[in-house]
Structure formats: C-alpha cells, structure tokens
Amino acid sequence: MRRRKEPLGADAVRRDAWKGRDVISILDFSRSELESLFAAADEFVGPPRPRKDLADYIVATAFFEPSTRTRLSFTTAALRLGAKVIDLSPDVSSLLKGESLHDTTMMLEGYSDLIVMRHPSEGAALLAAELSSVPVVNGGDGSQHHPSQAMLDLFTVRRLKGKIDGLTYTVLGDNRYARSATSFLYGLTKFRPKMVYVVSPESLRPRDEITKQLKGLGLRYELRPELEQVIGNTDVLYLTRIQKERFPDLNEYEKVKGSYKLTKDVLARGKGGMIVLHPLPRSTELPYDVDSAKSAAYMTQAHLGVPLRMALLLKVLGGGGA
Amino acid sequence: MRVSTVARGDGQHPNDDQTTMLVRKIPDGSVIDHIAAGKALSVLRLLGNPQENGFTIAMVMNVSSSKMKRKDIVKVEGMEISQEQVQRLALIAPRASVNIVRSYRVVAKRNAVPPRTLRGILSCTAPTCVSVREKDSAPSIFFLSGRSPLRYRCKYCGRELTEKEISSQLG
Numbered sequence: 021m022r023r024r025k026e027p028l029g030a031d032a033v034r035r036d037a038w039k040g041r042d043v044i045s046i047l048d049f050s051r052s053e054l055e056s057l058f059a060a061a062d063e064f065v066g067p068p069r070p071r072k073d074l075a076d077y078i079v080a081t082a083f084f085e086p087s088t089r090t091r092l093s094f095t096t097a098a099l100r101l102g103a104k105v106i107d108l109s110p111d112v113s114s115l116l117k118g119e120s121l122h123d124t125t126m127m128l129e130g131y132s133d134l135i136v137m138r139h140p141s142e143g144a145a146l147l148a149a150e151l152s153s154v155p156v157v158n159g160g161d162g163s164q165h166h167p168s169q170a171m172l173d174l175f176t177v178r179r180l181k182g183k184i185d186g187l188t189y190t191v192l193g194d195n196r197y198a199r200s201a202t203s204f205l206y207g208l209t210k211f212r213p214k215m216v217y218v219v220s221p222e223s224l225r226p227r228d229e230i231t232k233q234l235k236g237l238g239l240r241y242e243l244r245p246e247l248e249q250v251i252g253n254t255d256v257l258y259l260t261r262i263q264k265e266r267f268p269d270l271n272e273y274e275k276v277k278g279s280y281k282l283t284k285d286v287l288a289r290g291k292g293g294m295i296v297l298h299p300l301p302r303s304t305e306l307p308y309d310v311d312s313a314k315s316a317a318y319m320t321q322a323h324l325g326v327p328l329r330m331a332l333l334l335k336v337l338g339g340g341g342a
Numbered sequence: 343m344r345v346s347t348v349a350r351g352d353g354q355h356p357n358d359d360q361t362t363m364l365v366r367k368i369p370d371g372s373v374i375d376h377i378a379a380g381k382a383l384s385v386l387r388l389l390g391n392p393q394e395n396g397f398t399i400a401m402v403m404n405v406s407s408s409k410m411k412r413k414d415i416v417k418v419e420g421m422e423i424s425q426e427q428v429q430r431l432a433l434i435a436p437r438a439s440v441n442i443v444r445s446y447r448v449v450a451k452r453n454a455v456p457p458r459t460l461r462g463i464l465s466c467t468a469p470t471c472v473s474v475r476e477k478d479s480a481p482s483i484f485f486l487s488g489r490s491p492l493r494y495r496c497k498y499c500g501r502e503l504t505e506k507e508i509s510s511q512l513g
Contacts, residue, residue, distance in 0.1 A: 120476060120478065120479050121472065121476050121480075122478075122480070139472070140470060141470055141475045142468060142470055142471050142472060142498060142499035142500070143471055143472035143496070143497070143498020143499050144472045144476075146472075146497070146498055147472050147476065147479075147480050147498065161472075162470045162499070163470070164499060228502070229495070229500040229501060229502055232502075
C-alpha cells in the first residue's frame with residue numbers, strides 16, 4: 021500500500037511539520053504551526069493569480085452532510101492551486117446501497133491524494149485517517165471537531181484585530197452541539213486570550229468532555245447566561261446557530277429555539293472595535309439587519325476561507341515550497 | 343456446613359474472622375478480595391463463569407471491611423487468574439486484590455490495575471459516535487482517563503464512561 025503520510029514523531033511535532041499530516045482536530049497543532057499557516061494564507065489574500073503548485077494532485081471531497089462554505093472553499097482553494105477535484109456525492113454513490121465508511125475511505129484513498137471529509141458521526145475523520153494512506157482533512161465530524169473552520173476563525177481575528185492574544189472573546193450560542201464553537205474554543209487554548217466568556221442557555225452549555233478539556237488546557241473562561249453581562253468587554257463575539265439537526269430529542273430543541281438573538285440594539289452596547297463572527301449558516305440568532313453594522317465580519321470570515329484553505333492544502337500536500 | 347478455619351495462608355486480612363469462619367482455605371487457586379459489595383457475581387461473569395468449567399467457587403458477600411466498609415470475596419479453587427484477567431477485573435472491581443495460592447501458600451499478589459487502553463470491550467454510549475454507527479469496521483477503543491472513580495474516554499468521540507456505566511456494561 022502507498023504510504024504518503026509520514027509518521028509523526030516528537031521531532032516532527034517540534035518543527036513546522038505539516039506535510040502529509042491528517043487534520044483532525046486543531047488541538048493537534050502547535051501555536052507556531054498555526055502561525056505559519058496564517059502567514060502562508062496571508063499570501064493568498066487579494067485578487068487570485070493562476071497557480072500550478074498542486075497541478076499533479078487530486079483532492080477528493082466527501083461530504084456526508086450538507087455543506088456550502090467548507091465544501092466550496094476547499095474546492096475553490098484546490099482549483100486555484102491547480103489541483104483537480106473529485107467529489108463523492110452521497111445521494112448518487114454506493115452509500116445509498118449501505119457502503120461503509122471503511123470501504124468508502126479505501127476507495128477514496130486509491131483515487132486521490134487528499135480527502136476532505138464531513139460526516140455526521142463523531143470520530144469519522146479520525147477513523148478514515150487511520151484507514152487512509154493519504155491525508156484526511158476533517159471538514160466536520162458530528163458535534164466534535166471542525167479544525168479548518170477554527171483555523172479560519174483565528175486567521176480572521178488575526179487579520180481584523182491584528183492579534184489573537186490579549187483579546188476578550190465571547191462565544192455565544194449552541195456551545196453543546198456546534199462543532200465550530202467547540203473548535204474555536206479549542207483553538208483559543210493555543211493562544212493567550214485575556215478572557216473567554218461562554219454564553220448560552222443552560223441546556224446548550226458545553227458538554228462535560230469539552231469543559232474538562234478546556235480546563236485541562238488551562239483556558240481562562242467563564243460560563244455566563246446572558247450576553248448583556250459581557251458584551252461591553254468583548255473584542256470578538258463568536259455566534260453560532262442552534263444545531264437543530266443534532267438534538268436527540270426535538271422537544272428539547274423546541275424549548276431553546278429562539279432563546280438568543282443578536283439585535284442591533286444589543287450590538288450598540290458593544291465595545292468599540294468589536295467584531296462579530298459566525299461560521300454560517302445563520303438562523304434567527306443573526307438577523308439580516310445586523311449585516312450593515314460595522315462590526316459584522318462574518319462575510320469577510322467566509323471569504324477568507326479560500327486563502328486559508330489554499331495554505332492548508334499546500335502545507336499538507338507540500339507543493340510549491342510550502 | 344462446617345468450614346475450615348485453620349490457617350490464614352491465602353492472604354485474607356488477619357482480623358477478618360467473620361470471613362475466615364465462612365469460607366475454608368483453598369489449597370490452590372485464586373482469592374479475589376476487596377470486591378465492592380454486590381459485585382461478586384459480576385466478577386465471576388468477567389472471569390468466564392469458571393464454575394461452568396468445573397472449578398469450585400467460594401463466595402462471601404457483604405462482609406465488613408476496614409477499607410471498604412462492605413465487600414465481597416471470591417475464591418476460585420484450582421484456577422490461577424492471569425495478569426490480563428486481573429487487569430480486566432479492575433474494570434468492575436478497581437480496588438480488588440488477587441492472591442495466587444499454591445499448596446495453601448500465597449505465591450503471588452496482584453492488584454487490579456485498570457488497563458490504559460481497552461479495545462472491543464466497552465461500547466460508547468454516544469449514539470452518534472463512529473464506533474457505534476460503524477461498529478463492524480471500527481471496534482471501540484477507550485483510554486483510561488481516571489482511576490478513582492474509574493473513567494474511560496472514547497478514542498473517537500471523547501465521551502467518558504463512568505464507573506457505573508462501565509460496571510453495568512460488563513456486569
């Protein structure tokens with residue numbers, strides 16, 4: 021079997037060792053590795069120029085759950101670097117015949133040089149990475165990880181605020197099931213935020229394994245029930261929708277539906293220079309009239325997904341002097 | 343039934359007269375002490391029900407204990423419990439100690455130490471974990487995340503199993 025992934029020893033962890041790595045969780049990456057990714061992504065911001073860095077590579081996208089931004093920005097990133105893209109469509113593939121994740125992964129690794137995968141099961145990308153000889157990039161696994169989103173979110177903060185350290189962050193919304201929120205919190209553990217407020221209704225507070233992880237990693241955070249208590253101190257407001265599709269019991273969803281909303285009035289009480297991020301798609305928590313606010317940065321955030329993912333693909337595949 | 347109270351060679355606590363009165367010494371085999379009260383039958387199940395393979399079993403349940411207030415003890419005559427079995431025993435009796443007896447003398451003491459990694463033994467309780475949804479191709483893997491109380495963390499989804507959940511899965 022081909023083995024294009026390099027075993028990750030202690031030496032590899034110490035240096036900037038992106039080439040051939042799986043990207044399963046942002047926790048697997050050091051601060052210096054993230055900073056080198058951001059520096060590489062800076063080069064791709066702005067009007068695109070045709071590149072051929074990955075002309076010899078094929079990227080497979082396998083999205084077992086709906087996606088707009090992650091799938092399209094990875095596809096765009098690959099195409100902008102000259103790679104070819106093949107796409108597994110669950111609704112027209114053998115998945116409909118009950119093909120397992122195991123066999124699907126074994127096919128994809130034979131047909132491509134890198135797999136970008138989204139799956140509703142927690143741990144799916146990790147399992148695929150264990151099976152695959154080509155790198156696997158986790159495009160979201162259940163309610164657990166979404167590493168490239170967290171990298172993008174931190175990259176956006178760095179570009180718009182000039183730094184990641186020393187800022188006060190408020191993570192508002194579904195902190196129980198939203199993998200973007202969890203991954204963002206995990207990403208912040210790699211930096212030195214001044215304070216992190218985690219705001220959500222009680223039933224949407226982070227799961228025990230998440231808070232345990234955050235505590236273990238030394239993140240300074242507080243759980244708060246109301247945005248109003250903290251918005252005046254917040255530099256970065258990270259908002260997520262309630263993940264209706266992940267509730268085991270829809271009655272529980274009905275109880276919290278519409279329980280928080282970012283209005284222009286609330287926003288007006290925010291700290292000067294605050295930015296609002298949202299991984300999108302949005303629901304009722306982010307009305308469209310907020311889009312015109314100076315602090316609304318989520319469209320910029322979504323657009324930065326292409327340069328960030330260009331840098332990510334280039335680093336993992338190692339083309340073009342990454 | 344009259345039971346032997348002669349010598350205390352099989353490693354039970356010397357003050358445990360009540361226990362010694364209840365169960366005779368065994369010439370060869372294993373004595374599993376410090377099992378949480380009520381778990382003796384689960385221990386036997388975990389050992390593959392040795393009584394069904396002809397081994398003689400002696401069991402004492404709910405006796406007083408200086409360390410545990412109440413405990414169970416199991417003696418399996420003629421069967422020496424392996425280190426691997428002792429490790430597995432730690433999953434339902436994390437404070438258990440095992441004495442291996444030959445010719446009425448304790449020749450080895452083994453403490454139940456929970457294994458760092460468990461493969462295919464426990465099941466994840468998260469219904470959306472890949473080890474549950476794809477269980478035919480993804481055997482469960484758990485890492486030890488706490489000894490007292492005992493906890494194991496699923497490799498794939500990070501969900502932790504509590505001592506009670508572990509015990510109920512294996513008991």
